[in-house]
Amino acid sequence: MNAEPNATPSPAATVAPSDFIRDIVAQDLAAGRCAEGVVTRFPPEPNGYLHIGHAKSICLNFGIALENGGRCHLRMDDTNPAKEDIEYVESITADVKWLISGWADSVLGLKPKGEKPAPAPGGDFRIRPVPAADHAARAPELEPFFASDYLEQLYLFAERLIEKGKAYVCDLSPAETDEYRGAPDRPGKNSPFRERTIAENLDLFRRMRAGEFPDGARTLRAKIDMASPNVWLRDPLLYRIRHLAHHHAGAGWCVYPLYDYAHCLSDYLEGVTHSVCTLEFEVHRPLYDWILESLELPRALPRQYEFAKLHLAYTLVSKRRLLQLVNEKIVAGWDDPRMPTLAGIRRRGIPASALRRFVIGVGVTKFDSLTELAVYENAVRDELNAAAHRRMAVLRPLKLVIDNFDALPLGSFQRMHATDRPDADKGGGSRDIKDSFEKELWIEQDDFSETPPPKYFRLKPGGEVRLKYAGIIKYNSVEKDAAGQVVAVHVDMDPDSLPGGSAKDRKVKGTIHWVGVKSCIDAEVRLYDRLFTHPEPASAENIRDVLNPRSLEVVTAKLEPSLATATPEERFQFERLGYFTPDAKDSAPGRPVFNRTITLKDTWAK
RNA sequence: UGCCCGAUGGUGUAAUGGUAGCACAGCAGAUUCUGACUCUGCUUGUUAAGGUUCGAGUCCUUAUCGGGCAGCCA
Numbered sequence: 001m002n003a004e005p006n007a008t009p010s011p012a013a014t015v016a017p018s019d020f021i022r023d024i025v026a027q028d029l030a031a032g033r034c035a036e037g038v039v040t041r042f043p044p045e046p047n048g049y050l051h052i053g054h055a056k057s058i059c060l061n062f063g064i065a066l067e068n069g070g071r072c073h074l075r076m077d078d079t080n081p082a083k084e085d086i087e088y089v090e091s092i093t094a095d096v097k098w099l100i101s102g103w104a105d106s107v108l109g110l111k112p113k114g115e116k117p118a119p120a121p122g123g124d125f126r127i128r129p130v131p132a133a134d135h136a137a138r139a140p141e142l143e144p145f146f147a148s149d150y151l152e153q154l155y156l157f158a159e160r161l162i163e164k165g166k167a168y169v170c171d172l173s174p175a176e177t178d179e180y181r182g183a184p185d186r187p188g189k190n191s192p193f194r195e196r197t198i199a200e201n202l203d204l205f206r207r208m209r210a211g212e213f214p215d216g217a218r219t220l221r222a223k224i225d226m227a228s229p230n231v232w233l234r235d236p237l238l239y240r241i242r243h244l245a246h247h248h249a250g251a252g253w254c255v256y257p258l259y260d261y262a263h264c265l266s267d268y269l270e271g272v273t274h275s276v277c278t279l280e281f282e283v284h285r286p287l288y289d290w291i292l293e294s295l296e297l298p299r300a301l302p303r304q305y306e307f308a309k310l311h312l313a314y315t316l317v318s319k320r321r322l323l324q325l326v327n328e329k330i331v332a333g334w335d336d337p338r339m340p341t342l343a344g345i346r347r348r349g350i351p352a353s354a355l356r357r358f359v360i361g362v363g364v365t366k367f368d369s370l371t372e373l374a375v376y377e378n379a380v381r382d383e384l385n386a387a388a389h390r391r392m393a394v395l396r397p398l399k400l401v402i403d404n405f406d407a408l409p410l411g412s413f414q415r416m417h418a419t420d421r422p423d424a425d426k427g428g429g430s431r432d433i434k435d436s437f438e439k440e441l442w443i444e445q446d447d448f449s450e451t452p453p454p455k456y457f458r459l460k461p462g463g464e465v466r467l468k469y470a471g472i473i474k475y476n477s478v479e480k481d482a483a484g485q486v487v488a489v490h491v492d493m494d495p496d497s498l499p500g501g502s503a504k505d506r507k508v509k510g511t512i513h514w515v516g517v518k519s520c521i522d523a524e525v526r527l528y529d530r531l532f533t534h535p536e537p538a539s540a541e542n543i544r545d546v547l548n549p550r551s552l553e554v555v556t557a558k559l560e561p562s563l564a565t566a567t568p569e570e571r572f573q574f575e576r577l578g579y580f581t582p583d584a585k586d587s588a589p590g591r592p593v594f595n596r597t598i599t600l601k602d603t604w605a606k
Numbered sequence: 607u608g609c610c611c612g613a614u615g616g617u618g619u620a621a622u623g624g625u626a627g628c629a630c631a632g633c634a635g636a637u638u639c640u641g642a643c644u645c646u647g648c649u650u651g652u653u654a655a656g657g658u659u660c661g662a663g664u665c666c667u668u669a670u671c672g673g674g675c676a677g678c679c680a
Contacts, residue, residue, distance in 0.1 A: 017620075017628095045680050080679060174678055183676055185608040219678060229609040231676045240678040259680050283610060283675045306611085308673090313617090361629070363619045365612090368673050372617050375630050385643060422643070457641065466639055504639095511639045576640045604641040 019364035021305050025064055025274055033300070038070030039109075039272045041145075042096065043077040043263070046088035046247075049334045049341040050095045051317045056310040056359040058096060061276055062104035063360065071129060073109035073270055075145035079262045081246040089248070093144055095342040099352050106132045109270075110142040116149045117269050122298035123160075125153045127269055147266045148249040154257050154265055155209065157295055158220060158238060162201045166294045167238060168194055169204040170221045177219070180226070181234050187227040188234045194223065208241055211254045215241050220255075224290060232287050236260055264288040265295075267302040275304045279366060282306045307364045313373045313535040315340050321543055330547065331531070337583075337595050338531045338551055348528065349571060349581030349597035354383035373530065380598050384571055384579040390419045392433070392468065392513045393574040394558040395525060397442035399488040400514065403476055405439035408493060413500045418469045433560060437470055438516040442558045444576075447512040448489050450478065455604075457510035459489065465510040468575065471497035472508055513575050520558040525580065525594040527553040557594070566592045576600065 028034055040061040044050060050058075065072035074096055078084050100108060109129035117125035127149075130142055161167040170193045172180060182188030196204075205220055207213065220239035228234055238261040245251040267275045275288075285304050292301045316322065317340050325331045325339070335343035345355060358379035362371050402408075416434035443459070452460040459465045464474045473491040481487050496503035531537075534546040566572065568584040578599035582592035 019619090023622080043680090047680080077680065083679070177678075178676080181676060183608085186676090187608090188676090216678065231609085234676085237678055242678085256678095258678075263680085279611075280674060281680090285610095308612090361618085365619075367612060367619095369618060372631070375618065378630060381642090390640080419640090422640095455641090468639060470639090472639095508639090510641085513640075573640085573642085576642075578642095600640075600642050602641070 017360075017363060019307075020366075021060070021274070021276060021307060021364055022064060022067070024305060025068060028273070029068060034070075034273045035300070036271060036273075038065060038068040038274065039073070039270065040065050040070065040274050040276060041073040041075050041109075041267065041270065041272050043073075043075040043147075043266070044092050045077045045080070045084065046092055047080075047083040047085070048088060048319050049343055050092055051322075051342065052312060052315065052340045052345065052355070052359070053310045053317045054095075055099060055342065055355050056362070057276070057278070058099055059356050059359045060307065060364055062100050062107060064274065064276070065107040066104045070273075071107045071109040071132070072104070073129060073145050073272070075147060075266065075270070076248070077259070077263065077266070078146055078148045078246070078248055079257050079259065081242060081244045081249075081256065084247055086247045089144070091343065095346075098346055099342060099355065101352060103353070103356060105135075108132055108135070109145070110135060111145055112138075113141050113143045117153050120298075124298050125150075125156075125269055126271060126299075129270075145266075145270060146248050147262050148246055150262070150266055150269055151249055151253055151257075153269060154262060155255070157265055158257070158261070159202060159205065160295060161222070161238075161291075162205060162220075163198060164294065164296075165198060165223070167220055167222050168196050168201050169208065170194070170219050170235075171217070172219075174216060177237070181231060182226070184229075184231055188231075190226050191221070191235065194235070205239075208239070209253075209255050211243065213241055215243055217241060222261075222287075222291065222294075224287075230283055230286055232260070232284050233290070236287055260284055260287050261291060264292050264302065264304075268292060268297060268299070271299070272302040273300070275302045277304060277306055278309045279306045279368070306366065308366055308368050310359060310362060311368070311370045312340070312376060313370055314530045314532050314537065315373070316532065316537045316543070318538060321538070324543065325531075330544075335585075337526070337528050347584055347595070349579065349595055350380050351383050351387065351571070354380045357383065370536070377598060381579070381601065384573065384597065386423075388571040388573040388579055389421060390575050391563055391572050392418070392436075392515055392560045393525075393563065393577065393580075394442040394444055394513070394515050394520075395527070395555050395574075395577060396445040397558050398445045398448055398486065399517065400441045400443045400448075400473075401488055401490045402439050402441070402473065402493050403490050404492045404495075408495050408498065409501075410434075410437070410498070413498070416469055416499055431562065433469060436516040436519045436560055438518055440517040441467070441514040442517055442520060443489075443512055443514050448486070450486065458512055459491075459510070463510075464494075464508050465512055466497070466508050467493075468511050468513045469499070470514075471495070471499075471501070472503075472506060513577075515558045515560050517558075519561050521561055521564050522556050523559050523563070523592060523594060524586075525555050525557040525596065526583070527555065527596045529553075559594075563592065564590055566594075571597075573600075 042061045062072045117127040170191045219237045221235045224233045226234045239255045243254045288304045335347050337348035358376050415432040417430045418433045420429040447458040466472050472494045476490040478486050479488040529551050531551045532546045533548045537546045540546040566582045568582045572580050579597040580594045583595050586593040
């Protein structure tokens with residue numbers, strides 16, 4: 001192999017594998033078919049929030065651009081004013097920037113605000129992005145691309161199609177259009193308006209634009225083949241009448257292009273070379289090509305390629321179903337940390353690097369697969385393990401009393417070192433927790449059992465266990481309340497097992513974590529689990545049937561005091577429990593609310 | 607049953623006519639002041655039948671199974 005000598009990637013680095021689309025790009029490049037470089041695009045419709053499925057598309061498109069020194073345009077595919085809103089433009093832009101931050105920022109294509117395609121030789125138009133190097137300096141005056149910025153050019157192209165005899169104005173009603181289309185196994189029949197003259201079509205189309213006709217009265221259709229076995233070639237609609245202002249384009253329009261017409265031409269105007277979309281658009285590809293070829297455009301044409309969507313077990317991405325969760329208050333909103341939205345994933349504390357690594361790792365194929373949740377969880381744990389600061393926290397407290405505390409030689413050492421990050425040799429460092437070590441501590445209820453199951457390594461009657469970073473304790477007795485519940489466990493500590501002691505390295509099977517009763521702080525901690533109990537929640541008739549009743553548990557936890565100043569940008573491992581991060585919305589300065597991102601892997605059978 | 611697409615261990619993916627590999631999961635062990643991490647080992651696969659070829663996961667044929675397509679949505 002020809003590996004670079006110093007190309008040893010960190011565990012967090014994601015090496016993009018090859019796949020059939022990247023192979024095509026490489027071939028095109030080798031054949032000199034991309035004179036102006038590789039240009040891809042991520043084109044969401046601003047009618048909802050981005051989710052984990054979009055992450056795959058984002059990483060594919062930005063990844064291809066990055067690997068080939070090209071660029072990737074963020075484009076709002078906003079040709080249906082009835083469904084879209086500026087709110088989504090903003091959330092989509094923020095989510096994309098978050099996901100590519102620190103990875104592919106350098107290939108993000110944006111443009112000056114308000115800029116539209118400029119006329120070019122041969123009756124052509126084109127629009128150019130601002131180089132990413134200038135983004136920082138010009139940030140306030142930049143915006144994504146918008147298909148709705150091309151309304152004028154798209155309209156002009158449509159007139160050209162009419163002039164070439166390749167499009168006509170049709171007066172059929174929606175129901176009639178549907179009937180004339182036939183069915184996949186039954187040919188359609190020609191519209192009675194199919195043979196209008198070019199002059200008549202031009203006149204009618206101009207009057208459509210001028211607002212002379214009501215919604216639905218007429219459409220512009222491509223003249224292809226009503227008997228085609230591919231229904232998308234049966235004189236597909238290009239334009240419909242909608243007397244509606246547009247969230248981005250304003251009030252000047254009442255005819256709006258449909259997806260198949262607008263998308264290929266938007267790609268062309270932006271100089272996109274590889275237009276990558278999901279499998280359901282496979283049957284649209286002949287139409288994509290037909291429109292571009294019919295216009296006899298002067299520049300190289302973009303090509304469409306399709307890949308399989310991401311399907312992740314125990315996860316739902318259907319907009320309708322997700323909306324139901326929000327509307328019925330099953331979750332707290334679109335950015336609830338249990339949601340598969342990028343906003344939810346981010347709030348949950350999952351690093352963008354982990355999401356990227358996951359979606360890139362599942363690969364790109366045309367096979368409709370279902371990816372196990374464990375693959376996702378592994379990526380998250382792996383990134384967090386490397387990045388998270390270690391802290392001690394007790395989620396379900398039980399009091400521990402060290403009976404011989406006052407006799408312990410605590411004055412003989414200055415510090416009690418606790419790991420901050422395991423890679424201390426690389427600057428991970430340590431912190432001092434000596435002031436937290438008190439006579440009375442909180443330990444996890446799970447870490448004591450009066451009647452332990454087999455192979456129980458934690459504290460039990462007659463047993464010994466190590467208090468992490470401190471010393472070894474031996475069971476003395478339990479205190480119970482009137483109801484017989486254990487309220488405190490009494491132990492003695494082996495003084496020689498303290499840091500610096502003669503038996504500091506003595507081995508015992510179990511180590512448990514703790515916080516000081518007096519020094520600890522109380523904090524709300526939200527314990528999240530998967531939202532659904534079924535690996536394919538989409539297959540359920542009613543999502544309520546497959547909801548996990550324990551997808552959220554809120555506890556008041558005892559945290560070591562250093563956690564009081566934690567901020568939402570910080571990642572922590574609460575030792576032996578999992579990874580946690582302060583909630584970005586509900587935390588207050590000095591009073592963080594923690595979200596559990598994910599538990600530690602637990603191979604001890606529960 | 608019109609057209610299009612697909613099928614490699616439990617899951618995802620690689621092998622571009624020449625040794626079926628990787629990751630995750632699982633199991634066993636080592637290590638461990640996190641039952642984590644790390645390390646070692648193991649189990650398990652080319653949908654089927656024909657054909658072409660010295661040689662087929664790969665090319666051809668047929669079958670089987672799965673997915674997609676009939677919005678004035680994208």
